[in-house]
Amino acid sequence: MDLHLKNQVAMVVGGAGTIGHAIANSFAGEGCQVCLFDNHPSTVALADSLPSTAMGIRGDVTHYEAVKQGFDQCLETWNRIDHVIYTAGVGSGKFGFPFWNLEPSDWPRVWDINMMGAVHVAHAFARHAIQNNSGTITFLTSVAGQIGSQTDPPYSAAKAALINFMQCVAKDLAPYQVRANALSPGMVQSDLNRSVWQAGQELLPEEKRQSYEDWAEAKIKHVSPLGKWQNPASFGSMATFLASEHAQHITGQVLNIDGGQVMHA
Numbered sequence: 295m296d297l298h299l300k301n302q303v304a305m306v307v308g309g310a311g312t313i314g315h316a317i318a319n320s321f322a323g324e325g326c327q328v329c330l331f332d333n334h335p336s337t338v339a340l341a342d343s344l345p346s347t348a349m350g351i352r353g354d355v356t357h358y359e360a361v362k363q364g365f366d367q368c369l370e371t372w373n374r375i376d377h378v379i380y381t382a383g384v385g386s387g388k389f390g391f392p393f394w395n396l397e398p399s400d401w402p403r404v405w406d407i408n409m410m411g412a413v414h415v416a417h418a419f420a421r422h423a424i425q426n427n428s429g430t431i432t433f434l435t436s437v438a439g440q441i442g443s444q445t446d447p448p449y450s451a452a453k454a455a456l457i458n459f460m461q462c463v464a465k466d467l468a469p470y471q472v473r474a475n476a477l478s479p480g481m482v483q484s485d486l487n488r489s490v491w492q493a494g495q496e497l498l499p500e501e502k503r504q505s506y507e508d509w510a511e512a513k514i515k516h517v518s519p520l521g522k523w524q525n526p527a528s529f530g531s532m533a534t535f536l537a538s539e540h541a542q543h544i545t546g547q548v549l550n551i552d553g554g555q556v557m558h559a
């Protein structure tokens with residue numbers, strides 16, 4: 295299927311991460327210019343490795359000024375930003391069950407990155423997209439945001455809030471033919487997923503601890519009907535499809551790419 299995205303510009307926020315980089319790769323494969331925005335030291339090198347014209351900008355999503363500067367830099371270079379994909383995210387790094395295992399002070403950083411970062415990016419993109427009367431913005435949420443996951447309450451609550459915010463964005467931008475959606479992974483091998491395993495293991499006695507591989511295999515079989523890891527490239531395929539004209543009627547939706555973990559009527 296030709297997605298007709300050639301020569302458009304995609305900005306992938308959190309683009310140095312596992313899923314973000316796979317999404318960037320898919321947009322690059324469609325012939326887009328791609329900007330990676332991430333605070334990871336490898337951001338610029340990862341942009342250089344993409345198979346299209348790309349740039350990497352190191353910046354922190356929790357600083358609105360840095361986000362705006364990132365958008366300005368991308369616009370100065372290519373004069374347009376057509377698609378934004380917000381993939382930056384972190385967990386608390388602690389095992390959150392029951393919720394009082396965590397301190398209230400464990401919440402703000404998780405919210406700042408998963409939720410407020412997305413707000414900063416939406417604000418930075420909206421004015422530009424409205425002027426153009428076109429564009430898409432796609433947020434990475436999580437199954438955790440739909441099921442009250444007890445593993446990491448600040449994370450699941452932030453992802454739930456992100457879904458709600460995405461719906462507001464979709465409604466507010468719809469009159470300008472700008473679409474907003476969310477992709478919801480279940481389990482993808484990444485630093486973030488590994489941190490969930492690590493946090494749980496630290497609370498277990500030595501004899502009950504499991505390797506990451508054993509833990510993940512058991513968990514996937516338990517939670518996912520298809521019983522396998524989601525591969526990062528699946529998110530690239532769906533993100534590029536959502537950015538394309540083939541998805542012109544799709545806005546305000548959460549697309550679960552989770553092996554069937556969450557099913558709604």
Ligand SMILES: NC(=O)c1ccc[n+]([C@@H]2O[C@H](COP(=O)([O-])OP(=O)(O)OC[C@H]3O[C@@H](n4cnc5c(N)ncnc54)[C@H](O)[C@@H]3O)[C@@H](O)[C@H]2O)c1
Nearest residue numbers: 308310311312313333334354355382383436481482484486
């Ligand atoms: N991996 C999974 O199983 C899984 C499951 C559900 C949801 N998700 C969501 O998918 C998205 C991508 O996750 P991933 O698995 O690729 O994780 P990842 O850890 O590989 O990538 C996250 C990226 O976010 C960047 N980031 C973090 N804080 C930042 C900040 N303050 N400013 C700029 N960049 C920042 C990191 O540097 C990293 O590159 C996240 O939103 C995550 O919550 C992942």
